[in-house]
Amino acid sequence: MNEALATRYRNFLARAAELSDLESAVALVGWDQETMMPEKGILGRAPLAATLAGVLHEKMTAPALADDIEALEREKGELGEQGAAQVRELARLHRRAKNVPGDLVRAVAETTSKATAVWQRARADKDYPTFAPLLEEMIRLKRSVADAIGFKDDPYDPLLDEYEPGAKTKDVARTLEDVREFLVPIVKAIGERPKPKSDFLEKGYDKPLQDQFGRELIKAMGFDMEAGRLDLSAHPFTSGIHRGDTRLTIRYHDDFSTGVWGNLHEAGHGLYEQNLSGELRRTPIGPACSLGVHESQSRLWENLVGRSRNFWKANFPRAQQVFPERLGKVSLEDFYRAMNLVEPSFIRTEADEVTYNLHIILRFEIERDLISGRVTVKDLPELWNSKFKTFFGLVPPDVALGVLQDIHWAAGYVGYFPTYCLGNIYASQFYAAAKRDIPELDAQIGRGDLLTLRDWLVEKVHRWGRTYPSPELIRHATGRDPSTDDFKAYIRTKFGELYSL
């Protein structure tokens, strides 16, 4: 690298570090708002958040950064593999930011703010027509965003790219269609089998005890509480604020499942954030690879580990000790069957591991068609219900249990849904590879040793950050192309046995 280029690259990295710090500030402000901020704080918090977003946008679109990026791209060959990845990643974000006009960004923010408020009331009142004009406006704006960023094949591509960098709509559509065709008959078959008893998982679980038990599990997973926290929030989330500071949030109801599997899920995200490479921190390839890969980590711990017989062979005795009244007389096998109850239901967030994916695929198909204009907002309730009938054999009794249940569209998260299903698919592929690499993995988990698996994930997934796009990361980690094979095998084996399919 010649001196001029080296200087460019240093400046580029200094700007990237500043951007990363500002993103950390945004993350901290967001975490605080959900967990600590007093009620009236919103008066000052809204402008603060807008100002930080504005500064971030200004820095991301700075002409001097554009110059550095162009110069570095011209001599990409000189930068080495890692340097090229750094430039690729920041160039992608820079161009996205630069191509979307400020007025459009502000219009999305304003519509989000109005639409989420109206959505909340509309859902409570089961009143779709009141929400429809705002959803129409949001879809129109999101289509404008897609047009501003530009695309070759599908206007949904640039929206998807925000959450799953580099992914293409047609590939995702093919994958999800494959999963749908696989799952619909399985869900139907399971529906014809007798259901396991699961009432002992409901009600009567003391919240402080849930918190204590959850913290024990999180610790066993290797989540470092000296580099993180666990707090309460209305909607659980994980925020990797910056190096040495990863924060999980959770809510507890009086049932067993919300807390425990919520803890495992968030700690799965948390392990990923905690184990991003220290050296890559504050660089463009420092953050997690994609939302799909992020979700693969949470779902791997929540489901592939956390709803397995082996995991509970190690942990059920302790659960019985903590909750003797509810679980003292339940057998491990009944507990295992209860936690793996599969049953079509209306609400995505309460869905089991199998049907969950159909909820996602339904939303993906609809939002892709909304953006392309193949369907209109007016048609939505009907379309939702007819798809729901096809996927689950049921029709939602009202819009609150149907098309109005999620905040995502009101909040402008279009392109986000498919990453939930990709996460489940990736999780199965990672877990299958871990089992090949660690033949005694099941036995270890059955003894309560989760750290070998954790270390495998750190080595194969976490520490790479955004060095590779998700398909390449998956190839590196598993030695195979991304595919739905492991997901199908996992579902077939586990639920085949459980439901004698």
Place this chain on the structure above:
Amino acid sequence: MNEALATRYRNFLARAAELSDLESAVALVGWDQETMMPEKGILGRAPLAATLAGVLHEKMTAPALADDIEALEREKGELGEQGAAQVRELARLHRRAKNVPGDLVRAVAETTSKATAVWQRARADKDYPTFAPLLEEMIRLKRSVADAIGFKDDPYDPLLDEYEPGAKTKDVARTLEDVREFLVPIVKAIGERPKPKSDFLEKGYDKPLQDQFGRELIKAMGFDMEAGRLDLSAHPFTSGIHRGDTRLTIRYHDDFSTGVWGNLHEAGHGLYEQNLSGELRRTPIGPACSLGVHESQSRLWENLVGRSRNFWKANFPRAQQVFPERLGKVSLEDFYRAMNLVEPSFIRTEADEVTYNLHIILRFEIERDLISGRVTVKDLPELWNSKFKTFFGLVPPDVALGVLQDIHWAAGYVGYFPTYCLGNIYASQFYAAAKRDIPELDAQIGRGDLLTLRDWLVEKVHRWGRTYPSPELIRHATGRDPSTDDFKAYIRTKFGELYSL
């Protein structure tokens, strides 16, 4: 105002609002670091804090802001009183920021970081010589800061101005000398009187109960918990993060005093922050007037209210109920005398209401002379001890109880100390004026009604923000020029009666 000027003024206010939001972000990040951040978070927090400070500096010194300020100053007469105050305040901060070179700012930050670490060890080891070179460096840098900002009379002026805008060293020196000459003989006289019993205030106070009782008092003062929080931190502080979000922190030991009077003190700061004008928020005159005025609010509640007979007439029965074992058999009068124990001691932060001021004056005299070069860092331990002997009739047995006790100089807070004493003086003047305006004030407080006083402070002090410099605010609020008369009368009356002087 002509159209061009109006546009300038709008742009100016928009920039000021952005600066205010960034200051809020800095405040939130700082609060989080002291209360919530996990231990290892410092790895990412240090660069985040530096980046935010850098962005703030960049925005504060932006050439476009300089243009607006100059244009507005040229046509100051057109802006009205409030507009002129807005320009005056931001111009002051802008010029301070612009005149101090970036290298000097970074050198202060680096020296602060080194010096505070070395100071901590040096204090533990009672080892002044190890700390001296870093203190010398800090004093040299602070003098450079003063030279860069510029001054007419005294190089200490621009340092003082950071904390007490507009104050002049010679005026502060005259005021503090006056207080010193008044207090030294009083402290000596009290030293010759028998001391009240106060052992029942020490030890045996349960921390959760202290927290409960403290929250009751804070609520009675009118601190709004829907617009604020109370958390634990190693060193209590109050942070007015932004509108609707004021956060108090406290620590509890196992004694009565640290918690209760700490709560009253911080809630005094908190009431000020909560009651700054909503309309002036995010403008240059939105924040609190000065550190001296801020401290007047905390000390007014801690001492003039919180160590008065009337306050405890209302609240002692409840204190006895909460802490029956320690206070059940103590009389109100003995309790009152114990909380007002005056006794020369070595440590400033543990000093009583009377001797506290002498601790401050000693530090002010020393730091002013360090900056002017009249005394050197080498001479400090000896100078400290000889002044201490003159003020208190005692000599500290070692440097940990002497010159090394405070973090301020290591942290670069030169010019800060006098605001503690100014706060006590202002507090007395405000309280005397409140009593003139509300003849039944004592009786109200004796009944537990603190809200009339709170409302008076909101109306006369809090809501004005930085509209006036502190002397003018005091004149507006009290109808009199700033003076030490009320302070002297308060001390003479209260402690004259307590100690039969």
